[in-house]
Structures are given as C-alpha cells and as structure tokens.
Amino acid sequence: MSTKILKVHPDDNVIVALTALRAGETVQYQDNYYLLTADIPAKHKFYTTDMQTGDKVIMYGTLVGKIQFPVKAGWLMTTDNLKHAAAPYHFKPYHYQWQAPDISKFEGLTFNGYHRKDGNVGTANYWLFIPTVFCENRNLDVIKEALHNELGYAVTEKYKSYTHQLVEAYQNGADTATMAAIPIALEPEVLKTKRLFKNIDGIKFLNHQGGCGGIRQDAAILSKLLAAYADHPNVAGVTLLSLGCQNLQVQDFLDDLKERNPSFDKKLYIFEQQQSQSEAQLITTAIRQTFEGLIEANQIERQPAPLSKLCIGVKCGGSDGFSGISANPAVGYCADLLVALGAKVLLAEFPELCGAEQDIIDRTKDEAAARKFMKLMSAYSQAAEHAGSGFHMNPSPGNIKDGLITDAIKSNGAAKKGGTSPIEDVLDYTEPALKAGLNLVCTPGNDVEATTGKAASGATLILFTTGLGTPTGNPVCPVIKISTNNALTAKMNDIIDINAGSIIAGEKTIEQMGEDILNYCIRAASGEVTPKSVLLNQDDFIPWKRGISL
Structure with a gap:
C-alpha cells in the first residue's frame, strides 16, 4: 500500500x-x-x-x-x-462463487465457553434483570447499586474514591492545582479481583423507556426483544420486575419466551410490584432470590467448544474515511474465516447498506431471503422518505468531517465488515440466527440500537470498528473495539482493544489483521482477555420502536 x-x-x-x-x-x-x-x-x-x-x-x-x-x-x-446517489438493485438468480480463505491456522482450535442445555455456548456468564415497563427502572437502579457494590461489579468505585479524595483535599484547604494532581486510584482490571462469584461475569440491568404508553405494537416488539435477551447464551438466569398494569404483561413475555425456546430452563424469578406488600419487600425478596440464583449459576464453569459455536456480530460506529479500507475489511476477513469454520456472523445496519444492495442480493443463496432483504430495505427507505428524511441523511457531521461525504460511500465501506461469503439468511429485528454462515439482521445504523438488535439475534461477541471513537457497549454481549487509525488508538487507548491502523501505515495486510482479530475473539470468548467496554460496564441498551432511526 x-x-x-x-x-x-x-x-x-x-x-x-x-x-x-x-x-x-x-x-x-x-x-x-x-x-x-x-x-x-x-x-x-x-x-x-x-x-x-x-x-x-x-x-x-x-x-x-x-x-x-x-x-x-x-x-x-x-x-x-x-x-x-446509489445504484438501483433488482433480484438476480444466485450464481455466486466464493473462494473461502485458508483456515488451516484455526482448524481444530477451541474456546472455553459456558455450555447451555439447548446446545448453545456463551462467551460470558451473566445474571440479567429485566423490567417489563419503565416504571420499574428506579427499583432496578436501587438493586443495581446494592448488588454491584457488594458483589464486586461496580467500576464506579474508582470514581467514588477519586471524589472522596477531592472532598478531603477541599476540606483541608487544598488549591485547584493540588486537586488536579490527584490520581485515579483503581483500574477496572484491579476491581475484578473483588468479585464474590468467580464464574459470574456480571449482573446486568436492561433499563428502558417502554412497556406502556405509545402503541401496543411497541410493547409487543419489546416483549420479543426482552425474551431474546433472557434466552441469550451469555445469560445464566433472569430476575424480572413488573408493575402489573402495563401494556407489556408478564404473560406476553412468557409466551414470547416459550415461542423462541420451548425448552427454556434457566432460573427465572418474577416479581410484580402491585402484588407485593411494599417496595422494601419487593426489593429485598428480589435481591435474596437472585443471590440464591447466583450461587447456583456460579457452579457453571467454562468448557472447551469448537469455534463453530461462536456467533459474532460486526458493527461500525463513529466511522471515518479509513473505516472502509482498514478496520472494516479486516473484520470482513475475520468474518470469512469464521464462516469457513462453521460459525455464525451477523451483519446489520440496513441504512448503511444503501448502495451495496446488489452485491448483497447476488450473494444471498435463497431467493426468498433475497426478496425479504429487498422488501425490508425498500420499506425502511420509504418510511424514512415519508418522514421527510432518507438514507442519504445517515452520515453524521463527524462522519462527513472525516471523509464520509455520502451515505453510499459510508455504506459500501460499512458493508466490508461482512466479508465476501454467501449470505445464508435474512432476519427481521429480534429474529434468531439459526443458520451457520453470514446472516443479515434488520436494524438501524444507530450504534446502540444496532448492537441491541445483534445481541437479540444471538451474537455472543460483537466486533465494533471505529475511526472517531465511541463508548458503546452491550449488557450481555461483549463488544470489542477496533480502531481504524493509529491516532485514535493513541488518544483513546482506554476504550480501544485492537488497532487496525497498522494497515494504513503499511505494517500489516488486511489478512494478517483479520487473523489477529480472530485470535483476539478466541481469547475474549474464553475469558482470557476482557474487552474494555466490559471492564468499563458500557452496558448500552436501546430497543428499536421501528420508527425512523438511521
């Protein structure tokens, strides 16, 4: 280069x-x-x-x-x-020929994951708190503070310690220069040693603003989303809090959970506040029963699993003019390796496939899936235009400032994350990925809505490329940040896991970087390395209401 x-x-x-x-x-x-x-x-x-x-x-x-x-x-x-401007697209019969990459370096390798009874394998072991309605968010916050602080999952401890030192310095008459020199005491890796349960990677909370009000369809799709998270391979057990009178009834959630997985057998504790004696009784009972569930879930240990059990989501955000020529193609090569190894790969962000549709259609093996993709793209685009917007308005000011002048430029670079393999299936929002290989998932381009949707379809790791930097993470799916350039890695090293800037510098090829990324995935899936988004508890969760979100 x-x-x-x-x-x-x-x-x-x-x-x-x-x-x-x-x-x-x-x-x-x-x-x-x-x-x-x-x-x-x-x-x-x-x-x-x-x-x-x-x-x-x-x-x-x-x-x-x-x-x-x-x-x-x-x-x-x-x-x-x-x-x-983007090229028009139309259906053409499948004649795609794919040259799979050399996987000899990875054949026979395993990762150490958490095996579930339904045959899926998690890359982490989380306990999940779910509110059926926003009215329960405060109760979740109270429980979170109690459990995180006592069980060793509160990364805010270092900031509390820092604030305490500022207070002491102020009370002792220190000037601003002295206070500015006070260091951060603890790093996230140090905090991990304080955990009570060694096999519980975290206790996660799905606070959201839905479940009531709005339209009933919003509650219905939220129910499917929450059921997908409860069923996620990285989740060991669930505590669900309901108010009682909301649109999203507990039975709706249970019906969606049974439809998704008829053999669901994880611990599931349900509490309805309008049936409880008091708020204190609700919260203390929820904490106690969850603690009992954590003791049982802590007995699960990592065991070897073939790489075919991985399900990797690929995402970009805070993109720049290097995204499509460094990090995204490298992730795409990693995706091709994973597909050749029999794993699942999820490519989403439909507004950021604008201009790449024909290539995607040509690579989709099943005609029904190809036409489903066309229908979803067309409906999404028309809805955006009806609202006075359009896919052409997807690039953000930051994207444009760093070289992504049109959506088609951004989209064709973004599509590189999916690699070159055939497309096995096309999934609407919250539909599970059941077929090995590359799957498309209908989500917005919005970072958090997209990662939320990928996890719902079963991603157990997400590869997230960025040229400008972003703190986006996910509650149940570890998010691995990959920088497109050396400058970002140097500036925001606290959130970047892998630097693909070496491609721009001519120090590594796309293929070499793709192999490096897969090696990191294997280590992360085994718990040998913890992505920085996980260490920082970047647990972003935004349900998509199917409105216009680019």
Missing part, C-alpha cells in the same frame, strides 16, 4: 489520502500523476479526472454520488460538489 494515497478499486475515479496532502503537490499512483488543487486532509478523497454536472462518481467499484457542478482532476471531494 502506498504511504500517501490509495485507489480502493480499479474502476474508481476518486483516490483516498492516507496522510495529509498539500495544494500544489503532485502525487503518483501507479503510472498516473495528479496535481492537487487544494489541501486534501487525511481520510478525504480527490477526483482523478475532470467531470461535469451529473457525472457519476465511483468508489469501491460502485456508484456513490453525482457531481453537482464541473470539477477538475485533483479537486477535493466535498458535500458541495458531490451529492449521494
């Missing part, structure tokens, strides 16, 4: 700056020379030819936008001179 510029696909008429380039500079790519007419920041693109109004701009080998007024070769691509 050139240390300065990159042409992603031979058919492209734009080139990516891998480092900042100056106006007046001449750069060479293969046998071609380009005189730059403006400064080209790293991650941004310049045009390779003169173009007229309406001309098509090609990147990743496909249409990503149309020129708004005449431009010259060497001009910087901007939101003024380029607007989103």
Whole structure:
C-alpha cells in the first residue's frame, strides 16, 4: 500500500489520502500523476479526472454520488460538489462463487465457553434483570447499586474514591492545582479481583423507556426483544420486575419466551410490584432470590467448544474515511474465516447498506431471503422518505468531517465488515440466527440500537470498528473495539482493544489483521482477555420502536 494515497478499486475515479496532502503537490499512483488543487486532509478523497454536472462518481467499484457542478482532476471531494446517489438493485438468480480463505491456522482450535442445555455456548456468564415497563427502572437502579457494590461489579468505585479524595483535599484547604494532581486510584482490571462469584461475569440491568404508553405494537416488539435477551447464551438466569398494569404483561413475555425456546430452563424469578406488600419487600425478596440464583449459576464453569459455536456480530460506529479500507475489511476477513469454520456472523445496519444492495442480493443463496432483504430495505427507505428524511441523511457531521461525504460511500465501506461469503439468511429485528454462515439482521445504523438488535439475534461477541471513537457497549454481549487509525488508538487507548491502523501505515495486510482479530475473539470468548467496554460496564441498551432511526 502506498504511504500517501490509495485507489480502493480499479474502476474508481476518486483516490483516498492516507496522510495529509498539500495544494500544489503532485502525487503518483501507479503510472498516473495528479496535481492537487487544494489541501486534501487525511481520510478525504480527490477526483482523478475532470467531470461535469451529473457525472457519476465511483468508489469501491460502485456508484456513490453525482457531481453537482464541473470539477477538475485533483479537486477535493466535498458535500458541495458531490451529492449521494446509489445504484438501483433488482433480484438476480444466485450464481455466486466464493473462494473461502485458508483456515488451516484455526482448524481444530477451541474456546472455553459456558455450555447451555439447548446446545448453545456463551462467551460470558451473566445474571440479567429485566423490567417489563419503565416504571420499574428506579427499583432496578436501587438493586443495581446494592448488588454491584457488594458483589464486586461496580467500576464506579474508582470514581467514588477519586471524589472522596477531592472532598478531603477541599476540606483541608487544598488549591485547584493540588486537586488536579490527584490520581485515579483503581483500574477496572484491579476491581475484578473483588468479585464474590468467580464464574459470574456480571449482573446486568436492561433499563428502558417502554412497556406502556405509545402503541401496543411497541410493547409487543419489546416483549420479543426482552425474551431474546433472557434466552441469550451469555445469560445464566433472569430476575424480572413488573408493575402489573402495563401494556407489556408478564404473560406476553412468557409466551414470547416459550415461542423462541420451548425448552427454556434457566432460573427465572418474577416479581410484580402491585402484588407485593411494599417496595422494601419487593426489593429485598428480589435481591435474596437472585443471590440464591447466583450461587447456583456460579457452579457453571467454562468448557472447551469448537469455534463453530461462536456467533459474532460486526458493527461500525463513529466511522471515518479509513473505516472502509482498514478496520472494516479486516473484520470482513475475520468474518470469512469464521464462516469457513462453521460459525455464525451477523451483519446489520440496513441504512448503511444503501448502495451495496446488489452485491448483497447476488450473494444471498435463497431467493426468498433475497426478496425479504429487498422488501425490508425498500420499506425502511420509504418510511424514512415519508418522514421527510432518507438514507442519504445517515452520515453524521463527524462522519462527513472525516471523509464520509455520502451515505453510499459510508455504506459500501460499512458493508466490508461482512466479508465476501454467501449470505445464508435474512432476519427481521429480534429474529434468531439459526443458520451457520453470514446472516443479515434488520436494524438501524444507530450504534446502540444496532448492537441491541445483534445481541437479540444471538451474537455472543460483537466486533465494533471505529475511526472517531465511541463508548458503546452491550449488557450481555461483549463488544470489542477496533480502531481504524493509529491516532485514535493513541488518544483513546482506554476504550480501544485492537488497532487496525497498522494497515494504513503499511505494517500489516488486511489478512494478517483479520487473523489477529480472530485470535483476539478466541481469547475474549474464553475469558482470557476482557474487552474494555466490559471492564468499563458500557452496558448500552436501546430497543428499536421501528420508527425512523438511521
């Protein structure tokens, strides 16, 4: 890879700056020379030819936008001179030929996971608290504070200690300079040693704003989502709190749970506040019975499992102009390795597949699944347009500032996370992934809504690439953060697990980085390394109401 510029696909008429380039500079790519007419920041693109109004701009080998007024070769691509455009798509019979990667380094390897009686294997062992309605959030908060502090799961301990030192310093007359020098006492890894139950990786709480009010369909889909989390392979047992009068009745949840898994046999404690004697009685009984459940769940120990038992979600957020050429393709290669090993991979974020639809359709083995994807994409797009928006409005200001000028550019780079394998199935929101191989899951592009949906479909680890940085995590599915560039890794090392910036620097190939990512997944799935989002209790959970969320 050139240390300065990159042409992603031979058919492209734009080139990516891998480092900042100056106006007046001449750069060479293969046998071609380009005189730059403006400064080209790293991650941004310049045009390779003169173009007229309406001309098509090609990147990743496909249409990503149309020129708004005449431009010259060497001009910087901007939101003024380029607007989103995506190629149309249609169904074509499946004729895709896939060349699987070499998996000889990974054949026969295992990870140490938590085996469930239904045959699934978890990468973690969590106890889960679920409210059927937002009215119970406060009770969950009270229980969380009690259990986290006493059982050793409260990462806030270091901040409490820090605040205590500030108070003491203030009371002793310290000035602001002295207080600024006070260090953080404990790191998350140290706090792990205080846990009472060595085989319980965490106690998680699904606070949400649903369950009543709104429309009944919102409560119905929330019920399916909560049932999916209760049934998740990383969950050992569940405590459910209900008010009693809400739209989402306990029986609705139980019906959805039975439909999802007729043989569900985990510990499930249910408490309804309107049937309790008092709030104190409700909370203390819930704590006591949960404690009894934790004692039993702590008896479960990690045991070897084949890599085919992994279910990996792939996600990007806080994306930049390097996402589609470093971290995402590397995750895509890891995804191909996993598919070749018989595992499941989940690719979601439908607004960020805009412009990549034809490639996805061509790779979908089953016609019904391909047409389901087309129907979901079309309905989603039309709903966004009906609301006065559209997929073209998906890129955030941060995305645009760092080189993702149109949604089609962002989407085609985002799709690289799914690799190149055939697509086995297409799932609507909360539907479980049942087929080995690459599965599509209908979710928004929104970071937390997407990770929430991936976990609902069964992801037991999530690979999350980022170019700008994000604290997103998930309550039951460990999220592994992969940086697209060296600068982000240096700046936000406390949240980044893997640095794919070495691809941009020319130090590693996409394939080498993909293998590194899979090796990290095996270690994380075995509990040998803990992703930083888990250490920091980044437990984000936002149900999708099926409204317009990009």
